[in-house]
Amino acid sequence: MAITPAPQTPPIDPRTWPAPEDADVRLVVTDMDGTLLDADGRLPEGIWRVLDALEERGIAFVPTSGRQSVTLSRMFAPTGREMTVIAENGAVIMRGGDQLFAAPLDPESVAQAIRAVRERRDRGEDIGIVAACARTALVERSDPRFLEAARPCYNEVAVVGDLLEALGAPGAPSPVKLALFDFTDVSGPAEEVLGRFRGTHQVVFSTRNWADLTARGVGKDRAVAVLQSRLGIGAAQTAAFGDYLNDVGMLGASGLSFAMANAHPDALAAARYVAPPNTRGGVLTVLRAILGLRD
Structure with missing residues (x-):
């Protein structure tokens, strides 16, 4: 799979970037609407196989959204896993019923x-x-x-x-x-x-x-930093996917950052790479390449 550098950033010499399957990824964080979900707001076909492969390799998969933590957890309930989710645009991190982080308003x-x-x-x-x-x-x-x-x-x-x-x-x-x-x-x-x-x-x-x-200071990027600290990993081992303004900080703080091809211009500018659009299952396309999976 060819990974195209974002048009607003300087071209990246492909010789300085390893093949996707060689990337040392330990954490995958992805926005939902306009990113992982398809045009009808549904999880893409093939998501469960990719999640199984990530788990087998010890790679944490964390959905992140402006949506509610309960909403996110229910969307992934068919996996039978206890999911970690970043909800409310980074204001809450939940794992199952446990609250890992919250930043209340005054x-x-x-x-x-x-x-x-x-x-x-x-x-x-x-x-x-x-x-x-x-x-x-x-x-x-x-x-x-x-x-x-x-x-x-x-x-x-x-x-x-x-x-x-x-x-x-x-x-x-x-x-x-x-x-x-x-x-x-x-x-x-x-x-x-x-x-x-x-x-x-x-x-x-x-x-x-x-x-x-x-x-102040709350956002998806801060929530990702909290998870990175808990997992003992850095930005270079984090792959992030997004499409809109609330994803810009998260994309800029992740070493392997992808904006969807149909993303907001500011998200495209913040990302290092461009993934296929959400309407074509772009997140799964990239993850399959990183994992070396066949479609």
């Missing part, structure tokens, strides 16, 4: 953002917000249209009458992320609602419709 910023969304909805804007916690998610917008949009990312979601009251109740979980949703384009509302926190927090765009607020 309550005052959460309250300000929720009030700002309420004000815009009162003016007629078709937006909603999800308070994502380590194991569940809370929403106060209860119409079926919004819930249908949220549930693919948040399998465990509870509708509450008042988000601020629910989050302030004794024993309530702490949000690790606020996810803002717009049915058309979230960029404008996100700048107004979440942009005010840029000086103290992290704001990233997961898709055209979703924008996330997390604590």
Whole structure:
């Protein structure tokens, strides 16, 4: 398989790069939507055989996404394995039912953002917000249209009458992320609602419709660094795959980084290599080459 250098980066002399099957990979981290998943949001055909081969060779496979940890774990439940997942755009790392890492938001910023969304909805804007916690998610917008949009990312979601009251109740979980949703384009509302926190927090765009607020320094790259430390490996032994703005840091921090051919230009610029698009099973194509597997 030919691996094409990203067009925004200087060409890499193929003589300085070993054949993919010679790469010393110990950790594979891959984004989901637009990367591992196909155009219909499904896991690609052949994924289970590749996961078996990775496990046989002692290579950790970790899906990473803006999705909820429960959602990610359920997607890989057919493997029967206890999966490690990086969820909520790096704000949570879970292995089975064990929480390995979480970075909660401060309550005052959460309250300000929720009030700002309420004000815009009162003016007629078709937006909603999800308070994502380590194991569940809370929403106060209860119409079926919004819930249908949220549930693919948040399998465990509870509708509450008042988000601020629910989050302030004794024993309530702490949000690790606020996810803002717009049915058309979230960029404008996100700048107004979440942009005010840029000086103290992290704001990233997961898709055209979703924008996330997390604590400062939180991201997929930091979560990958936590796993690298736990596994005793470095960036050079990490293969990362992504396609969008929330993947840029992770791609830049991984020695073997692949942006999908149909990725956002910033992701292509951050990656060292370009994989075939997700619509053609690009992640599995590259992993088969690294593992020396036949299609």
